Amino acid sequence: MKSFTYTIQDELGIHARPAGMLAKAAAAYKSVVTIDNGTKKADAKRLMAIMSMGVKKGHTVTVTVEGEDEDTAAAAMEEFFKTNL
Amino acid sequence: MIVREGKSVFKGVAIGSIFVYRKAEKAVNKVEIEDTAAELARFQAAKAKGLEQLKGLYEKARVDVGEEEAMIFDVHQMLMEDLDYNESITGIIEGEKMNAEYAVFMTGEQMAAMFLSMDDDYMRGRAADIHDISDRLISILNGTQVSPEAMPEPVIIVAEDLAPSETVQFDKSKLLAIVTQKGSANSHTAILARTMNIPSLVTTDIEIDQEYHGRQAVVDGFAGLIYIDPDEETMAKMVEKKRKADEQRALLQEMKGKETVTQSGKHIHLYSNIGGVGDVDAVLENDSEGIGLFRSEFLYLGCDDYPSEEVQFEAYKTVLSRMNGKKVIIRTLDIGADKQIDYFDLPKEENPALGYRAIRICLTREDVFKTQLRALFRASAFGNLGIMFPMIISVKEIEKIKKIVEEVKLELAREDQAVGDVELGIMIETPAAAVTSDLLAPHVDFFSIGTNDLSQYTLAIDRQNQSLDDFFDPHHEAILRLIQMTIENAHKYGAWCGICGELGADEELTAKFVQMGIDELSVSPGYTLDLRKRIREC
Numbered sequence: 001m002k003s004f005t006y007t008i009q010d011e012l013g014i015h016a017r018p019a020g021m022l023a024k025a026a027a028a029y030k031s032v033v034t035i036d037n038g039t040k041k042a043d044a045k046r047l048m049a050i051m052s053m054g055v056k057k058g059h060t061v062t063v064t065v066e067g068e069d070e071d072t073a074a075a076a077m078e079e080f081f082k083t084n085l
Numbered sequence: 086m087i088v089r090e091g092k093s094v095f096k097g098v099a100i101g102s103i104f105v106y107r108k109a110e111k112a113v114n115k116v117e118i119e120d121t122a123a124e125l126a127r128f129q130a131a132k133a134k135g136l137e138q139l140k141g142l143y144e145k146a147r148v149d150v151g152e153e154e155a156m157i158f159d160v161h162q163m164l165m166e167d168l169d170y171n172e173s174i175t176g177i178i179e180g181e182k183m184n185a186e187y188a189v190f191m192t193g194e195q196m197a198a199m200f201l202s203m204d205d206d207y208m209r210g211r212a213a214d215i216h217d218i219s220d221r222l223i224s225i226l227n228g229t230q231v232s233p234e235a236m237p238e239p240v241i242i243v244a245e246d247l248a249p250s251e252t253v254q255f256d257k258s259k260l261l262a263i264v265t266q267k268g269s270a271n272s273h274t275a276i277l278a279r280t281m282n283i284p285s286l287v288t289t290d291i292e293i294d295q296e297y298h299g300r301q302a303v304v305d306g307f308a309g310l311i312y313i314d315p316d317e318e319t320m321a322k323m324v325e326k327k328r329k330a331d332e333q334r335a336l337l338q339e340m341k342g343k344e345t346v347t348q349s350g351k352h353i354h355l356y357s358n359i360g361g362v363g364d365v366d367a368v369l370e371n372d373s374e375g376i377g378l379f380r381s382e383f384l385y386l387g388c389d390d391y392p393s394e395e396v397q398f399e400a401y402k403t404v405l406s407r408m409n410g411k412k413v414i415i416r417t418l419d420i421g422a423d424k425q426i427d428y429f430d431l432p433k434e435e436n437p438a439l440g441y442r443a444i445r446i447c448l449t450r451e452d453v454f455k456t457q458l459r460a461l462f463r464a465s466a467f468g469n470l471g472i473m474f475p476m477i478i479s480v481k482e483i484e485k486i487k488k489i490v491e492e493v494k495l496e497l498a499r500e501d502q503a504v505g506d507v508e509l510g511i512m513i514e515t516p517a518a519a520v521t522s523d524l525l526a527p528h529v530d531f532f533s534i535g536t537n538d539l540s541q542y543t544l545a546i547d548r549q550n551q552s553l554d555d556f557f558d559p560h561h562e563a564i565l566r567l568i569q570m571t572i573e574n575a576h577k578y579g580a581w582c583g584i585c586g587e588l589g590a591d592e593e594l595t596a597k598f599v600q601m602g603i604d605e606l607s608v609s610p611g612y613t614l615d616l617r618k619r620i621r622e623c
Contacts, residue, residue: 020163
């Protein structure tokens with residue numbers, strides 16, 4: 001299992017569009033990708049579930065990646081957060 | 086004449102006839118089915134068609150309103166492909182043996198309800214997107230079309246509510262205004278209307294009555310009103326208002342995003358004068374490059390006691406954050422003379438304009454002054470702040486101010502409060518300051534010439550006495566010489582120099598100011614674009 005934490009920089013938080021892009025990016029891997037904001041967890045492959053967490057700017061989330069391709073998936077996810085959120 | 090009121094999302098005026106728009110009835114029947122596999126296939130086919138339509142809408146919106154606003158249809162595609170959404174639909178078809186329309190409808194309602202319950206305006210607004218994609222799928226399944234009826238001529242649309250996909254589907258050239266009963270200023274429809282420059286009202290108390298169809302109306306996006314069958318007087322007023330608004334818009338189109346440079350290539354900082362946090366909208370709308378004069382009096386006026394450090398900090402921070410790194414120059418408290426505040430308990434004076442006012446109050450009421458400076462320096466961490474002090478006549482005053490500023494900064498450092506880099510400047514609004522500007526300049530980062538007071542003190546003419554109007558010459562050589570002297574002395578000592586008084590917006594003098602070497606002009610937001618145009622000609 002791999003994990004990293006990230007503090008959201010985007011003014012709008014994880015809003016609809018990046019959430020959709022995140023779901024697409026996560027779906028490219030076999031690993032299970034989970035986002036945890038301390039109170040709620042969501043499967044990163046599920047757009048509405050991510051949006052319903054209501055993650056805002058300044059919130060810190062923990063992302064865990066578990067599965068056979070977890071090394072490449074975790075690196076890709078971390079890159080995604082840094083670039084888009 | 087009938088008048089209805091709504092919340093305006095775009096300032097503009099539209100005149101034309103009303104088109105009452107109703108959505109096609111989308112009654113969803115609940116039908117039990119036998120062949121779940123066939124029903125699933127029907128849903129998948131509808132989804133494929135829906136995604137294809139959304140792709141088309143995305144392309145159309147991209148051309149009509151631009152990439153950023155078109156994104157909503159990209160998001161709609163993603164939502165339509167969401168796993169939870171799809172699993173819920175296929176679950177109802179397979180598990181409950183229900184028809185696809187019903188499965189989509191129930192799922193849409195459920196997901197929308199989840200978003201509506203969220204503690205976040207933005208996310209609550211997404212419920213409309215879920216309804217939009219569900220309606221699209223149901224229309225495809227039912228075989229009903231979503232596209233609006235053809236409109237023969239440009240019209241004012243009156244509707245209960247509009248989904249973004251409906252708004253973008255209207256032929257733009259036939260759309261004068263949109264008036265809806267529901268909706269919000271943050272909805273995508275509102276955003277699209279703003280981007281398309283279409284006057285629009287939401288949450289309007291208007292009846293969606295077929296009676297209104299085809300009747301003459303005026304939408305006034307400045308006042309948030311729609312007039313149905315306007316009388317002659319209203320019509321004449323609105324025609325004039327529309328002409329002015331159109332002119333301003335044309336200027337905006339022409340000048341927005343352009344640099345404020347003179348013919349010889351010198352960049353003039355074109356800033357705005359504001360009197361409160363609410364004015365920032367106008368500053369941004371008019372593409373101003375910063376705030377050259379933020380009158381802090383509004384925080385003190387209209388309350389019963391001294392505003393606390395926290396109240397001031399929040400106000401300054403809001404303005405600095407909203408200006409997003411652009412320069413914001415805040416002038417410290419300038420009361421006395423024509424601006425009186427009860428709780429300061431200022432004594433009556435024979436001659437208030439020459440009396441106990443502005444910096445003279447601050448330097449004798451250090452507690453009041455320090456509270457404001459603490460709030461200002463704390464806010465400085467959130468943007469690009471300049472502070473300027475009014476009614477200066479001598480170096481001694483600047484030295485006193487700087488001593489207090491240092492004390493405040495030390496206090497904040499001890500408390501581990503973050504502060505940013507702050508430019509300190511003074512108003513040049515007394516003849517004394519202008520004449521001794523060579524002595525003052527080495528002590529400051531900038532001068533801002535307050536031409537209103539400078540004129541009245543130089544010419545010894547009370548601005549408020551109308552019987553002196555004939556004697557008052559705003560272009561008097563004495564004033565112009567003082568301005569020239571001030572600019573030259575500022576530059577000699579490495580300070581920059583601007584004008585924040587009414588004269589700054591006087592286009593007859595723009596060329597002269599440019600020639601004198603002025604660095605900044607700060608005017609009411611509404612004058613920004615006119616002045617940019619003028620500066621570019623100089």
